[in-house]
Amino acid sequence: MPVIGKKTALRFQIKAKCKVSKARSSSMGVIHHEVDTPVFMPVGTQGTLKGLLPDQLEALGCQIMLGNTYHLGTRPGPSVIMKAGGLHKFMNWNRALLTDSGGFQMVSLLKLAEITEEGVKFQSPYNGSEVMLTPERSIEIQNSIGADIIMQLDDVVRTTTTGPRVEEAMLRTTRWLDRCLGAHQNAATQSIFPIVQGGLSKALRTESVKQLIQRDVPGFAIGGLSGGESKNDFWKMVHLTTDLLPEDKPRYLMGVGFAVDLVVCCALGVDMFDCVFPTRTARFGCALTCSGQLNLKQKKYAKDFQPIDEGCDCSTCERYTRAYLHTIVTVEPVACHLLSVHNIAYQLRLMLSIRESIEQQRFPEFVCKFMANIYTNKEYPQWIVDALAAVNIHLDPADPTAEN
Amino acid sequence: MKFILSSVASCSNRIGYIKDIERLPGLMLETPMLLLYAKGGSIPHLTYEVLQMVTKDKQPLHIPISTVAHCHEAVTAFRKGIADFTGLKEYFTFCSIHDPAVATPYGFNDKNTISIWPRNGRKQLDPDKYMDMIEAFQPDMYQALCDGDTDLKSSKKRIHKSIDKSLMFFEKCLERHEKSEKHLPNEKFRILHGCWNPGTVLSMVELGIDAFDSSYPYTVTERGGALIFQNCINNLNIPSSATDALNAAEPVTDIELKPETSISAQSSSEPPEKKKISTQEASHAEEDKYVVSKTQGHTTESQSSRLNKIYELSLLDEKYAEDFTPLSRSCSCLTCQKHTRAYIHHLLQTHELLGPVLLTIHNLHHYMEFFKSIREAIKSNSLESLKRCVNERNDVS
Numbered sequence: 001m002p003v004i005g006k007k008t009a010l011r012f013q014i015k016a017k018c019k020v021s022k023a024r025s026s027s028m029g030v031i032h033h034e035v036d037t038p039v040f041m042p043v044g045t046q047g048t049l050k051g052l053l054p055d056q057l058e059a060l061g062c063q064i065m066l067g068n069t070y071h072l073g074t075r076p077g078p079s080v081i082m083k084a085g086g087l088h089k090f091m092n093w094n095r096a097l098l099t100d101s102g103g104f105q106m107v108s109l110l111k112l113a114e115i116t117e118e119g120v121k122f123q124s125p126y127n128g129s130e131v132m133l134t135p136e137r138s139i140e141i142q143n144s145i146g147a148d149i150i151m152q153l154d155d156v157v158r159t160t161t162t163g164p165r166v167e168e169a170m171l172r173t174t175r176w177l178d179r180c181l182g183a184h185q186n187a188a189t190q191s192i193f194p195i196v197q198g199g200l201s202k203a204l205r206t207e208s209v210k211q212l213i214q215r216d217v218p219g220f221a222i223g224g225l226s227g228g229e230s231k232n233d234f235w236k237m238v239h240l241t242t243d244l245l246p247e248d249k250p251r252y253l254m255g256v257g258f259a260v261d262l263v264v265c266c267a268l269g270v271d272m273f274d275c276v277f278p279t280r281t282a283r284f285g286c287a288l289t290c291s292g293q294l295n296l297k298q299k300k301y302a303k304d305f306q307p308i309d310e311g312c313d314c315s316t317c318e319r320y321t322r323a324y325l326h327t328i329v330t331v332e333p334v335a336c337h338l339l340s341v342h343n344i345a346y347q348l349r350l351m352l353s354i355r356e357s358i359e360q361q362r363f364p365e366f367v368c369k370f371m372a373n374i375y376t377n378k379e380y381p382q383w384i385v386d387a388l389a390a391v392n393i394h395l396d397p398a399d400p401t402a403e404n
Numbered sequence: 405m406k407f408i409l410s411s412v413a414s415c416s417n418r419i420g421y422i423k424d425i426e427r428l429p430g431l432m433l434e435t436p437m438l439l440l441y442a443k444g445g446s447i448p449h450l451t452y453e454v455l456q457m458v459t460k461d462k463q464p465l466h467i468p469i470s471t472v473a474h475c476h477e478a479v480t481a482f483r484k485g486i487a488d489f490t491g492l493k494e495y496f497t498f499c500s501i502h503d504p505a506v507a508t509p510y511g512f513n514d515k516n517t518i519s520i521w522p523r524n525g526r527k528q529l530d531p532d533k534y535m536d537m538i539e540a541f542q543p544d545m546y547q548a549l550c551d552g553d554t555d556l557k558s559s560k561k562r563i564h565k566s567i568d569k570s571l572m573f574f575e576k577c578l579e580r581h582e583k584s585e586k587h588l589p590n591e592k593f594r595i596l597h598g599c600w601n602p603g604t605v606l607s608m609v610e611l612g613i614d615a616f617d618s619s620y621p622y623t624v625t626e627r628g629g630a631l632i633f634q635n636c637i638n639n640l641n642i643p644s645s646a647t648d649a650l651n652a653a654e655p656v657t658d659i660e661l662k663p664e665t666s667i668s669a670q671s672s673s674e675p676p677e678k679k680k681i682s683t684q685e686a687s688h689a690e691e692d693k694y695v696v697s698k699t700q701g702h703t704t705e706s707q708s709s710r711l712n713k714i715y716e717l718s719l720l721d722e723k724y725a726e727d728f729t730p731l732s733r734s735c736s737c738l739t740c741q742k743h744t745r746a747y748i749h750h751l752l753q754t755h756e757l758l759g760p761v762l763l764t765i766h767n768l769h770h771y772m773e774f775f776k777s778i779r780e781a782i783k784s785n786s787l788e789s790l791k792r793c794v795n796e797r798n799d800v801s
Contacts, residue, residue, distance in 0.1 A: 047750065051757030055738070056453060076725065076750045083726055084746060092742050303481045315453040319491035323478050327444060331523070333757050334446045341451070 010149070010191040010218040012250050016359040021367075021391035022242060022269035025358040028219075028250055030148035031189050032088060033095040035063045037250060037271040038354055040262065040347045041098060042279060046071045047091045050279040051337040052344075054093045060314070060341065061348050064096035064148075066274050069141055070105035074126070078144035086146030097147035098274070100254075101138045104156055115155060117172065135179040139192075143185045151221060152180040154195040159229035166199035173197045174211040181215065193252060195223035196241055200233045209244040219250040222270070226255025235264060235387035242269035259288070259350055263370055264387050266354050267363070278347050282339035285329030288346045290373050294322070296339075301326040314345035364393045371395055405544070407435075407591040407614075411782075417609050419782045422593075425544055428496060431462060435614040436782070438775040439466035439498055439595075440768065441505065441622050445475065445490030448622055449757075449764040452491055457738050458765050459772065464496040466597075466617040468503040469537060473522035476537055485542030498615075499538065499546040501529075504597040505619040513551050513569070531576035538577075539584065547595070549573040599623050602633055602715055602774060606791050609778055621767035625760050628752045629716035630731045631767050634793040635774035637786060714795065717745075719763070724749040737769035 011029040018024065028035045042049055042057075043066045049057060057065065067087055072078075076090075084090035087097060106113050106120050113122040119134035138153040153176050155169040177194045184192055194212045198204030212220065222241050225234055238253060245251055250271040256262065257275020265273070278288060285297040287308045294301070294308060307317035308325070316338045328335040357366035367388065371380060380395050388395055409420040422433045440447050440463050447455060447465075467486060472479075479489050487497045501520060502508050512519035517528040529537075534549040550570035554563050595615040596608055605616055624631055717724075717731065730740040731748070739748075739762040751759030774794075781790040 046754045046756055047747075048756045048758040051449075051761055053454065053457070053738075053758070053761065054742075055457065059453075071754075075754055076746070080726055080746065080750070084728055084744070090744075090747055090750075092747070302478055305482060315451070319452050321489070321491075323482065324445065324475075324489055324491060327472075327475050327478065328446065332444045332446060333449055333760065334451055336757060337449075337451050337454070337761070341453070 009187065009189055010250075012219065012248065014248070016361075018267075018358050018363040019361060020364045021267040021388075021393055023266045023354070023358050023363050023391075024269065024271070025355045026250070026271060028271070030064075030096050030191070032097065032148050033063050035096055036352075036355055038262075038266045038351055039064060039272050040257065040351045041066045041272065041274040042344050042347070043068070043274055043276045044091075044093075045276070046075070047087060049344075050282065050340045051333060052340055054091065056315075056341060057093070057344070058095070060345055061352075062095070062344065064098060065093070067097055067099050067145065067147060068105060069099045069102035069138065069145065072099075072145060073102060073141045078141045081146075082144040086144075088146060096149070097145075098149040099142050099145050099147040099151065101151040101153040102133055102141065103138065103153050106133060117175075119153070135176040136183040139180050139183040139185075143190065146186075147190065149191050149193060149219070152177045152192055152194050154197060154223055156195075156197065156224055157199060159199060159224055159227040159233075161199060166197075166201060167204055170197040170199075170204050170208045173208065177212065177215060181217075191218045193217065193219045193221045195221040195254070196245070197224050198237075199224060200229060200237060202237075202240060205237060205241055206244060209241060213246060217249075219252060219272075220245050221252040221254055223254050225253065226275075231381065231383035232386070235268065235383055235390075238265055238270065239268050239387065239390055257347075259347070260371075260374060260384065262347075262350065263354065263367055264384060266358075267367060267388055267391050267393055278343035279340050282343050283330075283336050285325075285335065285339065287325075287339055288343045290370075291376070292374060296322060296325045296329045298326075308342055309346075312342065312345060312349075314342050316342040316345075367393050368395060407593045409591055416612055417782045417787055418612050418614065419779060420591075420614065422496075425496060427544060428462075428494070431496060433464055433496060434779055435593075436609050436775065436778050437464060437615045438772055439464045439615055439617045441466050441468075441618040442490075443468075443471045443503070443505070443622075445472050445486060445492075447764070447768075449625070449760045450768075454761065454765070458768055462495050463772070464498060464615075465492060466498050466500060466619075467541075467543065468500050469534075469541075470501065470503050470520040470522050472541070473520065473527060473537065474524060476540055480540040485540075487543075497541075497543040497545070498595070499541060499543040500595075500597050500617075501534075501547055501549065502552075502597070503619075504599060504617055505622050508553075510553055510555075513553050515569075518549065518551055518553075518573075531573050531580070535577055535580040539580075545593075548577040602635075602794050603791070605774075606778070606787065606794060609782070610787065618768060618771055621764075621771045624716050625763040625767050627718075628720040628759075628763070629718055629767075630748070630763055631716050631770040632732055633715040633774075634796060635770055636777040637781065637789045637793050719745065719748050719759075720752050721749075731766050732770075735766065735770065737766050739763070739766040739769075 009031060012026060014024050014026045016025045026037045028037050041064050042062060045068045047067055049065060072081065072087065081087055081090050088094060103120055106122055113120055119132050121130060121132050124131045133153065135153040142150040155172040155176065157166055157169045173195060180192055194215060194217055196205065196208045196212060198208040222238065225237055242251055251269060252272035253265055253270045255275060256265060256273050257277045262273055285295060287294045287296060289309045301322040304322040306322055307320065308322060309317055320338055325335060325338065353366060357363045371384065372378065385395050405422055405425040407420060407422050409418055411418045420435045425431055442465050445467060450458065472486060475489065479486055482489050487493045487495055512526065517530045519526050519528050529549065531549050538546050550573055551566040554566050594613050596613045597617050599620040600608065600616065601620060621631060724745040727745040729745060731745060732740050743762055748759060748762050777790055781787045
């Protein structure tokens, strides 16, 4: 019988488990919507998603999207959002929302960001004054925004960092988690996810998980793994972490979004992902397809009268040709909308295929076919071969299941 | 196709319709009509999916050649015309020469060509080059090549030259047109392109213009504006929407301007109908047109922005930051039904693409309703009342 209060803001139920790998298909219920996992969450940084109406996102089947606390906390600011009745009402998005803590943007966007035990100290880009983002303040802003899932403020280090700083950050993240939990005002409607840290150290990651699972939280995020680390290190840390995290709670791998990475990490037991890539690349005229990316600015598309992807049923592919898109990409704003619609449709369709294949016990076959489509010469990157082999999926060119 | 006029007087408001368009049978377009301005082949900020949320009616489109000249080669290879190429094949298309939302530089036409300014720099068109494009684009209606480089300050010599050249260009275009065996209807359809504000549009309607384009709501959107002028006759004389007071204190009649355009009419031969050429080109009065141009010396911008404040709200203004009401309480568009001024203000402040989308949805809806009111007002002989309502100051409620 779930404890009333913290647990009712999120219910997680596994519907099917892959018998070969660690993949699982589940249903995550939050206050505003049911979310089918594994899920890809598009990023609507400033309370909007690259020119798309909430209506269009609903039509695409998007169930949850992300907002950035740093950006929203600056403009329009928590006061305006609270007066609007929360971010859902402000942007009129009635499905699920997740906000990050604001910490990552600050460290990556701002100069002179200094991290102390108190919090993250930085210079306001608007008036140069010194501002301090503490765990308490981050939660306060996220409470005003009102997203269904909110993130703890963590001490995040670059993946390329080594030495005692990594351990310091990992331990501080736990202390900050407790401060976030203490400051949280809306436990009945908003769930806090802690963030596993520890860089590329097996020992530190293990210790981080050990500490975090002692807290009463409904889900876990895996942080610090979407930066410049080698793919070989990347998959090993994900694999290790999902082995240690409890099975009955969702696992959110932050900042991961390329199709190949999504497929591999689902095999490794991840349930939630976010990435700016699909919408950011749309702005530059790039469309995502099963066989790779198309850069529609290239002259070779000038007289290509096919849609972006014959097999895609999105509103862009229904009506618009590569040739026409070639004439408007990076010139007319409407091109960005059209490509955003397509790219999100692509990502969401991919996740749906993953879920369905897990539920129908053919996830390993799906993975093999997917990889064969991308790497048509069957020269798979070693890290993918290794990562999948670790969960018993074999990308052997001679393997009949790898053939299309 | 046929253009049928219901009224008789030659230089006053007229009501009519276009029908029997061979490519689009069953489509009937009432006049005075609003052509939806499209840049590069798409209505600015609106994908087809979002356009359906503004209106499911197949509104006629205005595609300026200068904004699609760079597609010539591709559309030629495509062979099915510009409407299909841009994903809008169910829509009636009209091609003009120039982009009405942009100031066209003066003095670049010569004896045999006129200049347009597509994306990659100035391009000179003679009638043959122009008709090559028209034949590739296959619009349902188009403007004949002409020299419209005249304004209030033009000399008599320039004006005469422009008329002579235009006649010459027209003959050449007509030659090509007839070679392709498409016929012209009897009635002469009048289109006046430009960013006319609503007051001026009404004055033009009174002079017998049949069609306008939506470049005005487009420019309003681009400057972060939302149209809130009264777009229908309100007998109670109460503003139909909750709007803001003007900054200007003077009453409306001081700012209302008389139209100062000259319309050069040209005749066409009278073979039976199938395809149309519009044969009108007008020069533009500076005051009536919203122009942001660094090449022009006039300081008409303050004048036109005072004028325009009657018709629109400026959503970039800080005062909207916490205004959680819709743009207009009486508007049924998606933006007014689902979003607030505060949200739109935030989107504009942060330069988010959704800002112009929401404004376009509202502005086009508002303007299309305006044209419905115009047609109703003509039919019921109440154009004067509509004029009064449109130009009325909107006070804070």
